[in-house]
Amino acid sequence: MILEVAILNIKPGQESAFEKDFQTAGKYISSIDGYIKHSLRRCVEQANKYLLLVEWQKLEDHTIGFRQSLQYLEWKKLLHHYYDPFPVVEHYEMLSANLPG
Template sequence: MILEMAILQVKKGEEVSFESDFVIASQFIQSISGYVSHSLRKCIEVENKYLLLVEWKKLEDHTVGFRESESYLEWKKLLHHYYDPFPVVEHYEMVMENKKELS
């Protein structure tokens, strides 16, 4: 499993529109083979900063399967104009995981 991570700096004042368009854009990333899950988190300290986390089965599912697809063109059209600066996307592999069971 690969975790894609991007810190998204959304242009100030466009957060509500971004969040709305992100919901729409989610259908495009979900349609890709090898997609597992994704989440969008909003920073508490900086109102126009977000964290995007996407889980893929393997790196190429993102770098080739998604990035070279028609779905990516739709994702890009909906979301890329919100970013300033454009985000750096990084990929991580699991080294260790520990979860506390909630009761």
């Protein structure tokens, strides 16, 4: 499993519109083979800052499967104009986990 991580800085005053459009955009990313799940979190200290977490089965599911798809073009059209600056996207692999029990 690969975790995609992006910090999204949204243009001030556009947070509500971004959140609404993000709900719509979720159907595009979730339709891609290899997609597991995603979440969007808003920063407590900075209202226009968000954390996007997406789990993929493998790196290529994101970098090729999603980024080279028609669904990505729709995602881009809905969301990319909100970012300032454009986010850096990084990918992480699990090394260890603290499981309950």
